Amino acid sequence: MTGALAGRTALVTGANQGLGLAIARAFVEAGASVMICARDDGRLADAHRELAGLASGSQTVLARRADVSRAGDVQALVAETLRAFPQLHILVNNAGIYGPMGLNEDTDWDAWVRAIEINLFGSVLMCRALVPHFKAHRYGKIVQLSGGGATNPLPRLGAYAASKAAVVRFAESLALEVKDDGIDVNAVAPGALNTRMMDELIAAGPAVVGETFFARMERIAREGGTPLDKGAALAVFLASAASDGITGKLLSAVWDPWPELPSHRDDLEQTDVYTLRRIGPADRDLPWGRA
Numbered sequence: 001m002t003g004a005l006a007g008r009t010a011l012v013t014g015a016n017q018g019l020g021l022a023i024a025r026a027f028v029e030a031g032a033s034v035m036i037c038a039r040d041d042g043r044l045a046d047a048h049r050e051l052a053g054l055a056s057g058s059q060t061v062l063a064r065r066a067d068v069s070r071a072g073d074v075q076a077l078v079a080e081t082l083r084a085f086p087q088l089h090i091l092v093n094n095a096g097i098y099g100p101m102g103l104n105e106d107t108d109w110d111a112w113v114r115a116i117e118i119n120l121f122g123s124v125l126m127c128r129a130l131v132p133h134f135k136a137h138r139y140g141k142i143v144q145l146s147g148g149g150a151t152n153p154l155p156r157l158g159a160y161a162a163s164k165a166a167v168v169r170f171a172e173s174l175a176l177e178v179k180d181d182g183i184d185v186n187a188v189a190p191g192a193l194n195t196r197m198m199d200e201l202i203a204a205g206p207a208v209v210g211e212t213f214f215a216r217m218e219r220i221a222r223e224g225g226t227p228l229d230k231g232a233a234l235a236v237f238l239a240s241a242a243s244d245g246i247t248g249k250l251l252s253a254v255w256d257p258w259p260e261l262p263s264h265r266d267d268l269e270q271t272d273v274y275t276l277r278r279i280g281p282a283d284r285d286l287p288w289g290r291a
Contacts, residue, residue, distance in 0.1 A: 004240040006031030009060075009085035011077075013068050013126060014095030016043040018195040019145065022228035023092055023235045024051055030236050033059045035081045037066040038095070060084065068095045068122030069114075078129040090141045090239040091130050093123040093167070098197055099159035101204045112159045119163035120170070127174060131183070140183040141239045144171045145190065145231075146250055150276070156209050168250050168276055175248030184247040186238050191226030191254040192217070198225065226254055234258055249274040 010027050014020040016038035024036050028051050036051065038044045048063035055061050062084055066077040082088060099115025100107035123144060134140025148154060149161030150168045168187045175185035192198070198221050206214035234253040237243055245265055251258050251274055261268065268274070281289035 004030045004236055004242065005090075008032045008089045008239065009034070009087070010090035010092060010239060011035045011037070011081050011085075011088060011126075011130070012092040012094060013037050013066075013122070015092075016040055016047045018197070019190055019193055019228055019231050020092075020094040021047050021050075022232040023094060025054065026229065026232035026236050027090075027239065028054045028059060028061065030240075031056075031059070032090070032239075033061065033085065035062045035064065035077075035084065037064050037068070037077055039065065039067050041065050067118075068093075068126055069117035071125055074122075074125045074129050078126075078133075082133060087137055088130070088133060089139065090143070091126060092143045092145070092235060092239070093126055094145045095119075095122050096145060096147070096163075097160075098157060098200055099163070101201070102156055102208045104158045107159070115159035116163050116166075119160070120166045123167050124170060127170075127185075131174075131178060134183045135178065135181045138182040140178075140181075141243075142171070142174070142183065142185040143235050143238045144168070144185070144187040146187040147189065148192070150187070150189065150250065154213075156213070165276070171250075172248045172275055179247060184238070184243065184245070186243075186247060187250040188231055188234050188238065189250060189252045189254075190228075190231030190234075191252070192220045193225050193228060193231070195225075195228075230254060245269070250276065 005027055010032050012020055012024045012034060015024040015036035024034050027034050036047060044063050044065060052061040064077055064080055066073040068074055096119045097115055100111040144167055146168050147164040149164035154161040171185050171187045201209055201217050202221060230253040237258055242262055246261055246268055
């Protein structure tokens with residue numbers, strides 16, 4: 001989607017490495033100006049230099065250290081971003097961590113809380129800070145990064161799974177709140193990525209994360225995992241005018257035919273496809289449980 005974001009501006013959190021950096025890179029290559037943030041100053045400076053080197057003369061690339069779980073950091077980040085980009089168009093909530101690994105009763109409670117603070121509260125704080133701006137301009141794109149924990153139970157990764165399910169349901173709820181304000185809110189499932197977070201899982205070992213899950217992650221890491229550019233390409237689509245009116249959806253970068261979605265807007269608006277829903281016996285053709 002070369003040029004798909006020309007003239008647009010974006011704020012991408014957790015963008016100093018991994019998928020966040022890949023999304024910011026794809027945005028710059030698609031013509032956008034970007035503000036990136038992260039907690040690690042050194043890696044953030046490296047990412048800023050890389051992205052600035054890709055930008056044309058008409059694009060701006062900025063960086064600011066911020067912890068999205070801290071309201072003060074979020075307010076300062078948003079204030080600086082809006083000074084630079086008075087009509088910010090796009091927010092990507094990518095910042096996230098796995099949090100504690102192991103049996104629920106054995107994990108450190110403070111680490112459990114920290115995962116919720118970053119993954120869930122960080123996304124909520126960013127949205128609370130920017131939705132009024134988007135409403136004032138009658139336009140906005142919010143892209144929330146999901147993960148496997150949103151749609152599948154992840155034993156021994158309870159904090160991560162719970163936070164990711166929560167951010168998707170929050171995105172669906174917010175999408176309905178702002179539907180009449182020209183704001184689209186969607187979540188992206190990027191696939192199993194061979195990133196720093198994958199390294200953390202493998203370093204934890206099978207005794208901590210479980211033998212079956214560990215074996216699967218080890219195989220994915222060995223095979224290279226899902227390319228980062230798949231999730232980044234979907235983020236570009238959801239940040240572009242091509243996806244206007246598509247909102248409240250959880251989309252897989254790997255499995256869903258997202259480039260075709262503009263031709264299915266009516267179906268998307270009138271049904272609950274690509275959303276989190278309860279499954280009853282009838283949904284699995286079981287004869288019991290019916291009124």
